[in-house]
Amino acid sequence: MTLSRAEFAYLYYPGSPYARPPMRQDPALVWFQIQQNSEKGIVRALRQYGGEQLGYHSHRCAPDPEVQNDARMWTDCVVVARFGEPDTTASRLFGTIFERDGRFKFVSYANKL
Secondary structure (H helix, E strand, O other), rough: EEOOOOHHHHHHHHOOOHOOOOOOOOOOHHHHHHHHHHHHHHHHHHHHOOOOEEEEEEEEOOOOEEEEOOOOEEOOEEEEEEEEOOOOOOOOOOOEEEOOOOEEEEOOOOOOO
16 A cells, blocks of 8 residues: 555656755665654554544545656645544544556655545
C-alpha cells in the first residue's frame, strides 16, 4: 500500500523537488524522513481508531494533482467515515498518494492526528 524503497528511488524521487536545487537533498535522507513520519502516522491512527468499527463514507483530495514526470501526486486527502460513532468525521489518515499508469500507492501514512 505504500511505496517500497525501490519505487521511491526509481519512480518517486527523480521527479520530486528534492532531486533538484534549491531543495536538493540526498535520496537516503528523504527516504528516512518519509519513513519516520509514516511510522509516527500509522501509530497515531491505530491509537486513535484501532479496535473501532469503521464505516467508510467517502474521500476527497485536492482537485488538481501535482504532476511530476510520469506521475501524479494527490495531496490533502481526507477520509470521511464513521469511527465507532453515528456521525461521520473527516480525517487525514495518510499523506500524499502517488499515481502512475493507473496504479496508486501511499507515499506515507504521515498524518496530523
